């Protein structure tokens with residue numbers, strides 16, 4: 558990253574953001590915020606429209622005519638930036654490798670990776686002893702292994718270019734303390750923070766920073782689901798639910814050149830829920 562760039566100035570930078578298909582999602586807000594700061598963006602999701610959580614309607618998306626990734630491509634392009642939409646499963650090596658390769662092919666390089674994709678709420682939301690093995694494996698595969706699989710080819714690309722770069726992992730407050738009926742989710746988000754710290758140690762001398770954001774309850778479709786409401790009833794000192802933009806602004810801070818002395822951190826953006 559050039560020394561003369563102002564904070565927030567991502568002109569000339571390329572970001573790859575996973576889990577961008579939902580209209581109210583954190584991924585969409587991150588992609589738009591980085592695009593407003595000047596970055597071109599590769600946006601990805603499992604399927605173009607994103608996947609739904611249990612007990613969640615998508616009435617708002619239907620009413621708005623939201624098409625998923627194609628709608629977000631239009632929004633990014635209307636900001637004057639370039640966008641590429643890619644689909645694939647972050648938890649499958651073949652898909653992760655091809656999404657990173659396609660982004661590099663499309664833009665010539667990638668500088669910033671935001672691992673935002675998260676497994677939908679489902680059968681994992683239960684007492685630990687009642688969670689089906691497949692549900693536990695799915696959450697770990699998408700939330701934890703997905704970071705490992707996406708980061709590998711991205712880091713090798715940076716090392717080949719001898720270029721600085723940024724990884725921002727969207728973890729959770731559930732990566733810092735346990736919550737009942739969140740066995741798989743907490744395990745996966747603790748793993749996300751562990752990977753963040755290890756990669757930060759490994760890459761600090763290469764100008765590559767690796768940080769995590771730990772959102773508290775954020776008003777996305779995930780929170781609109783029945784299980785989400787249980788968490789959103791936690792009282793925060795700020796006394797409101799967070800917004801996807803609250804998270805996106807923190808990602809921009811970490812992705813910007815001026816944050817090059819910040820690495821290995823797990824920053825809570827949660828209205829003071831954890832302190």
Ligand SMILES: NC(=O)c1ccc[n+]([C@@H]2O[C@H](COP(=O)([O-])OP(=O)(O)OC[C@H]3O[C@@H](n4cnc5c(N)ncnc54)[C@H](O)[C@@H]3O)[C@@H](O)[C@H]2O)c1
Nearest residue numbers: 576579582583603607608646647674675729774775777779
């Ligand atoms: N909303 C909150 O309160 C909250 C709190 C803490 C952390 N988070 C984290 O923020 C991130 C974004 O969540 P959100 O609230 O925007 O929810 P969301 O459900 O809108 O976003 C998750 C996205 O990940 C995608 N996805 C699911 N499985 C995938 C797979 N196998 N491969 C690729 N993409 C896949 C989904 O399609 C979706 O677009 C997640 O990692 C989540 O754990 C959210």
